[in-house]
Amino acid sequence: MxxxxxxxxxxxxxxxxxxxxxxxxxxxxxxxxxxxxxxxxxxxxxxxxxxxxxxxxxxxxxxxxxxxxxxxxxxxxxxxxxxxxxxxxxxxxxxxxxxxxxxxxxxxxxxxxxxxxxxxxxxxxxxxxxxxxxxxxxxxxxxxxxxxxxxxxxxxxDEWSIIEGTLTLDTVFEKVDKAVETELSEEEEEALNLVDGENDVSTIIELSGKDDFAISRTLVSLLEKGLISPIEEAEEVAEEPVKKRNLSVVMTYLIPLLVIIGFAVSFAPATVRNLPLVDRLEASNKLEFIRLSVETYRIKSGYYPKNLPVENATDPWGNRYVYLLTGNGYRLFSAGPDGKPDTGDDIF
Known part of the structure; x- marks a missing residue:
């Protein structure tokens, strides 16, 4: 079905x-x-x-x-x-x-x-x-x-939201017949050479072999300098800009899904759950689920949550997962079997 x-x-x-x-x-x-x-x-x-x-x-x-x-x-x-x-x-x-x-x-x-x-x-x-x-x-x-x-x-x-409305992976640029008034960087010259009226942004990224966001910012720079312009077909595509709020529905359904998965794991047979290796694997998998929920929260709100946005955030040993905000991100881990953070059995 x-x-x-x-x-x-x-x-x-x-x-x-x-x-x-x-x-x-x-x-x-x-x-x-x-x-x-x-x-x-x-x-x-x-x-x-x-x-x-x-x-x-x-x-x-x-x-x-x-x-x-x-x-x-x-x-x-x-x-x-x-x-x-x-x-x-x-x-x-x-x-x-x-x-x-x-x-x-x-x-x-x-x-x-x-x-x-x-x-x-x-x-x-x-x-x-x-x-x-x-x-x-x-x-x-x-x-x-x-x-x-x-x-x-x-x-x-999340990165593309910075240049929203300017271009998409489908955008095709053509060169503008204009004298270069300012010196171009090496990255700008390379990107400009790949603009031919046929290559879309995705193809230019692939040909350059560089990071998606880096080459896209370079194309935006060339656009602002008036050296390239999007062709008509690209303008129609540009009506669908990247918006952070497009991902808001993720939090509505993803968090309950993560909770359901946690419950499913918790009801596994006790004889299996008591195996040390199985417990460590379970903790590692749960960390991935929690990490995804934290990143989704950040994309939706623009900042990391003060507390874990997941209910029942306890590891296989009954301890809550450690979540600490840092200057530019966060730390997330399980204290492991001994329940003591920053020891040799911690799980990241």
Whole structure:
């Protein structure tokens, strides 16, 4: 039976957490204001993502051509054979020894992350998760930890809120015929060379090999200096700016979910719970859940909570998890079996 609903009522972060914790296999289709994206899961982890607006094959091919790894003639030939054989472009590239597996995996992983981040900016949309078998590409073997990808997505969205409304990963810039009046930094010159009226921000990030936020700030600097301008299609995309309040629904559903998980663990058979290794693993996993709730609180409110935003925040030994605010962040850990902080058995 399919799981359907509105992302306004049940946020993307909560949907991904639910699929991850229940180790579901199937396809999550999310229809938003500017795109329809399908995310493929195998036992809770993400193995692929497809965008109706930006086909994977076109983006992979474009990046490989811009990097000088592939020629346009080779790409056209591969795409024709792909249609005839039904084989994915990535598999063909590896079978033909045209691209190293590590390079291709890195490109695809970056694309999946971009698509997840893009969906975090959507204010409205619908989702449908259908449990079904999902084949894994043996040549690529991509399987991304959903929880890690979720944390990374929240971090990027938080950073991008600083430049909200200026650009998105879909924005395409073109150079402006204007004399450079001020000296450009090395980063600005490199970014300017990658602006050609075709590369979107996501592609420029991939080609530069630099951090998403760093290259985006550089593009904003070039925009403010009047050296580049967004093309018309990018302006339409820019109507969907990143807003911190978009993530407010996360707190509404994520915290109860974490509490439910805590209860589920607490009702495990006593014979299993009494094993020292199991207790330490349980404490470590609970710390991850609490850490995620703390980061989500910060993204929603702009600051870290004074107290843990999770009920029943006790470790397997009956002690509360230690949470201390610091000058630029916080410390979070379990005091371990001895119940004494800052000793050798603490768990982080």
């Amino acid at each position: 399919a799981l359907t609903g509105s992302i306004k009522e049940f946020g993307l972060a909560d949907i991904l957490q639910l699929i991850y914790f229940q180790k579901k296999t199937g396809i999550l289709e999310i229809e938003g204001p500017i795109d329809t994206i399908k995310i493929y899961f195998h036992e809770g982890n993400i193995v692929a993502a497809r965008s109706a607006r930006r086909p994977e094959e076109n983006r992979i091919g474009n990046i490989l051509i811009k990097k000088g790894i592939l020629k346009e003639e080779e790409l056209k030939d591969l795409l024709q054979r792909q249609v005839q054989s039904g084989t994915r472009l990535g598999s063909l590239l590896i079978q033909e020894n045209l691209v190293e597996r590590e390079v291709l995996v890195d490109i695809i992983t970056h694309q999946i992350t971009d698509q997840i981040v893009q969906m975090f900016t959507w204010k409205k949309g619908t989702y449908e998760f259908t449990p079904q078998g999902v084949p894994i590409d043996k040549n690529l073997g991509i399987s991304l930890d959903t929880q890690h990808l979720l944390m990374e997505g929240l971090r990027i969205v």
